[in-house]
Amino acid sequence: MRVIVSLLALLLIGTQVQAAAQTETSDEVAQMCKKISDRLASVSYKECSNIQFYQPRFYSASNQPILEAHYAAKPGVKNPVRILFIGGIHGDELSSVSVTFKWLNTLNQHHSGSFDWHFLPLANPDGLLRRPATRVNANNVDLNRNFIPAAAKLTPLEYWQQEASKRKRYYPGEKPLSEPESKVIHTLIDEYKPTVIVSVHAPHGILDFDGDKQPPEKLGPLYLRHLGTYPGSLGNYGWYVKNVPVMTIELPYAGIMPSAGDISRMWVDLVRWVRVKAQPESQVADGTDEKGAVSVHSGK
Numbered sequence: 001m002r003v004i005v006s007l008l009a010l011l012l013i014g015t016q017v018q019a020a021a022q023t024e025t026s027d028e029v030a031q032m033c034k035k036i037s038d039r040l041a042s043v044s045y046k047e048c049s050n051i052q053f054y055q056p057r058f059y060s061a062s063n064q065p066i067l068e069a070h071y072a073a074k075p076g077v078k079n080p081v082r083i084l085f086i087g088g089i090h091g092d093e094l095s096s097v098s099v100t101f102k103w104l105n106t107l108n109q110h111h112s113g114s115f116d117w118h119f120l121p122l123a124n125p126d127g128l129l130r131r132p133a134t135r136v137n138a139n140n141v142d143l144n145r146n147f148i149p150a151a152a153k154l155t156p157l158e159y160w161q162q163e164a165s166k167r168k169r170y171y172p173g174e175k176p177l178s179e180p181e182s183k184v185i186h187t188l189i190d191e192y193k194p195t196v197i198v199s200v201h202a203p204h205g206i207l208d209f210d211g212d213k214q215p216p217e218k219l220g221p222l223y224l225r226h227l228g229t230y231p232g233s234l235g236n237y238g239w240y241v242k243n244v245p246v247m248t249i250e251l252p253y254a255g256i257m258p259s260a261g262d263i264s265r266m267w268v269d270l271v272r273w274v275r276v277k278a279q280p281e282s283q284v285a286d287g288t289d290e291k292g293a294v295s296v297h298s299g300k
């Protein structure tokens with residue numbers, strides 16, 4: 001009898017531990033959603049907490065969770081396009097985080113399963129949550145200069161010293177991947193093996209593309225213009241080191257949101273491009289995709 005009671009007690013304790021772990025997880029995501037919605041007028045707590053984020057696996061330099069959400073392709077879609085989508089690698093480009101949340105909510109409502117998406121809506125939480133927000137992370141490193149560079153005469157650090165006038169905003173760190181946030185992206189590229197990486201920035205108001213696929217001519221109001229890459233940037237690393245095409249979306253303003261119409265048009269153009277041009281060889285997506293659903297949504 002005593003054994004049975006002990007077993008029952010153990011089972012009960014087990015259940016309690018499990019319940020506590022789940023509560024803790026959702027608390028951690030909920031706290032992050034609270035911080036983000038307090039910081040960004042354009043992202044409500046509801047918009048953030050609507051998303052089924054992973055239990056946090058990765059943390060920033062100052063121990064903030066780096067949120068991840070995944071929308072899998074349907075099991076019937078063979079070799080789907082996989083899109084790694086990154087917002088807010090620069091913490092002071094607030095619109096890049098807000099617009100990424102808008103698109104994430106669109107996908108959350110209309111995901112058809114034609115493609116596979118992995119979202120990091122805020123890659124640099126420390127930069128965004130600082131007052132004032134900063135481009136760099138908590139270690140004052142520009143994450144978009146902290147990746148492994150393609151072969152070049154100058155290392156990212158030498159380039160910064162000799163060509164970038166040692167401007168603090170562009171400090172690449174002592175060595176590539178010194179920062180937890182850039183390591184996360186590096187790890188995801190290796191684990192997730194994206195077909196294409198989409199990274200959202202501001203305020204150049206253009207679309208840039210590094211890769212062998214035919215880029216879109218425009219996304220909504222943004223037209224294609226090649227800016228080139230810097231040693232240690234994600235575009236440089238993604239395409240020239242890892243051979244994964246990188247689309248860089250540069251919104252027109254860091255602190256002003258595009259119109260709802262433009263946010264919708266950019267998404268429609270992006271999904272159309274994914275459907276037509278980003279497919280792996282001999283792959284045609286079946287059924288409807290996110291574009292059709294969004295077209296209806298965007299009419300409002």
Ligand SMILES: [Zn+2]
Nearest residue numbers: 090093201202
């Ligand atoms: Zn940027």
